[in-house]
Amino acid sequence: MNRRFLGRMAASLVTVLALGMAVPVRAADEAPDGLVQRLSNEVLESLRADKSIKAGDIDKIIVLVDKTIMPNVNFRRMTAAAVGPGWRQASPEQQKRLQDEFKILLVRTYAGALAQVNDQSIIVKPLRAGPDDKDVLVRTEVRGRGEPIQLDYRLEKTPGQGAGWKIYNLNVLGAWLVETYRSQFAQEINARGIDGLIGTLSARNKSNAAR
Numbered sequence: 396m397n398r399r400f401l402g403r404m405a406a407s408l409v410t411v412l413a414l415g416m417a418v419p420v421r422a423a424d425e426a427p428d429g430l431v432q433r434l435s436n437e438v439l440e441s442l443r444a445d446k447s448i449k450a451g452d453i454d455k456i457i458v459l460v461d462k463t464i465m466p467n468v469n470f471r472r473m474t475a476a477a478v479g480p481g482w483r484q485a486s487p488e489q490q491k492r493l494q495d496e497f498k499i500l501l502v503r504t505y506a507g508a509l510a511q512v513n514d515q516s517i518i519v520k521p522l523r524a525g526p527d528d529k530d531v532l533v534r535t536e537v538r539g540r541g542e543p544i545q546l547d548y549r550l551e552k553t554p555g556q557g558a559g560w561k562i563y564n565l566n567v568l569g570a571w572l573v574e575t576y577r578s579q580f581a582q583e584i585n586a587r588g589i590d591g592l593i594g595t596l597s598a599r600n601k602s603n604a605a606r
Contacts, residue, residue, distance in 0.1 A: 427550045427560040428522040431533045434467065435517035453503075460502050469551060469561040470494060476563070477576040478592070481584040489589050496596035497576075503603050515539035517546075528552075531560075544568065 425433075438459075442448055447455050474494045475482040485493065520534040529552045536543040549564035549571075565572045583592045 425559060426522070427524075427531050427548075427552075428519050428533050430467065430550070430560050431535060431548055432517070432519045434463070435519070435535065438463075439515070439517065457502055465498070467560075467562055469553065469563045470498060472551075472561075472563045473497075473573060476573045478580050478584070479577050481580070481589055481592070485589045489593065492593045493589070493596070496593060496600060499600045500596060500603075503600070518543075 441459060445455070448459065471494060474490075474497050477497065478485070478493060482490065482493075515537050516539065518536045518538055520536070522531065522533060524531040531550055533548045533550060535546045535548070537546050538544075545566065545568055547566035548562050549566075550560045550562050553559065553561050563573075580592055583595055587594070
């Protein structure tokens, strides 16, 4: 996970979330910076403990990411924000397809990033938020060889069932995931509509799976 690799991801298909292996959902009152620190530590421990994951077994990493990331992400909000105004024009079926294809794209992209991880550590910076804040920024650095890599998270506190902090955006080296995708998706929607965007995402996922 060197600077060139993450910079390329940020410029094109920025990935999601330095998270960890499958664990029970913690208490709803877990602090947002505590959530990020715990999950970051767990993913690094998983990578160090499992030889096949450490060797870059993409399929196994995908399973790891899929089981762990999604319970901690407001993925509907992330997808809607990335699609932009076109989201409101999409039917429920199209919205589901968009979420499904976007999820596959992000999970596989992040799995590829995890395969690059070696001896890095995650440092969570002091949280600048009040006790009643419902939307916060958690800033972290990935430290290892070379210069530290900026990796920041936007989280919201959700009520009701499954209450707790959920991640809905990610910043790698100054590039926010949602904004990066929004410009790409807007071009596709303007040219080919919602179904065109779904088709493009589906084709990209099939191409990535065949590699």
